[in-house]
Structures are given as structure tokens and as C-alpha cells.
Amino acid sequence: MKWLLLLNGLALLVYATFVAAFLFADVRLFPQLSTMMPPPEAVGTAIREGGDVEGLRAIAMILYDHVRDQAAVVNSLVDDMVFWGRLHFLAALGLACLNVALLLRLRRATGRKN
Numbered sequence: 001m002k003w004l005l006l007l008n009g010l011a012l013l014v015y016a017t018f019v020a021a022f023l024f025a026d027v028r029l030f031p032q033l034s035t036m037m038p039p040p041e042a043v044g045t046a047i048r049e050g051g052d053v054e055g056l057r058a059i060a061m062i063l064y065d066h067v068r069d070q071a072a073v074v075n076s077l078v079d080d081m082v083f084w085g086r087l088h089f090l091a092a093l094g095l096a097c098l099n100v101a102l103l104l105r106l107r108r109a110t111g112r113k114n
Contacts, residue, residue, distance in 0.1 A: 005103050012096040019089045026082055039067055 047060040 005100070005107065008096070008100045008103055012093075012100050015089070015093045015096045019093045022085060022089050026086060030078075030082060039064060 044061070044064050047057060047064060050057060050060075
């Protein structure tokens with residue numbers, strides 16, 4: 001029983017470390033890392049107001065819209081992955097805490113010290 005309790009305590013410590021690291025990365029690192037930035041509005045404005053051929057302007061606007069939409073999709077996917085990662089680590093931490101609490105309760109109920 002003692003080794004099982006130690007093993008679960010170690011697992012709890014490892015998961016708590018993972019949760020703390022993930023939350024640190026989520027709060028401090030991920031916001032600073034821009035996965036894909038949309039082009040600045042000045043690019044779209046320069047394309048719209050340019051004196052070039054109309055066909056070239058239309059193609060440039062299509063490309064500009066495509067890059068902007070692509071950046072929105074990639075950023076949304078990264079946000080979803082961060083959410084599910086956070087949920088996974090918090091659920092695993094909760095299960096580890098519950099497991100250790102149940103083992104301690106069982107240990108007290110049986111009255112064994114080892």
C-alpha cells in the first residue's frame with residue numbers, strides 16, 4: 001500500500017508540474033507567439049488605391065483575402081488545441097488528486113501504516 005501511495009503521489013506531482021508549465025505557457029508564451037499574422041490593412045489599401053491594371057488589382061485582392069482568411073483559420077485551430085490541452089491536463093490532475101485522496105481514505109479505513 002505504501003509503494004502504491006508513493007507512486008500515485010509521484011504521478012500527482014508530475015501532472016501538477018505539467019499543468020503549471022502548460023498554464024504558464026498558455027498565459028505567458030502563447031500570446032507572444034503569433035502563429036500567423038494577417039497582412040496589415042495598409043497592404044489592402046495600397047492594392048485598392050494603386051493605379052495598376054484592374055485585373056492585377058483583382059488578383060491581388062483575392063490573394064490578400066486568402067491570406068487573411070488563412071491566418072484566421074490557423075489561429076482558430078491553435079486556440080482550439082490550447083483549449084483541449086488545458087482541459088486534458090486539468091482533467092488528469094483532477095483524476096490524480098481523486099486517486100490519491102481515495103488511497104489515503106482507504107489507508108485510514110484499514111488502519112494500516114505501511
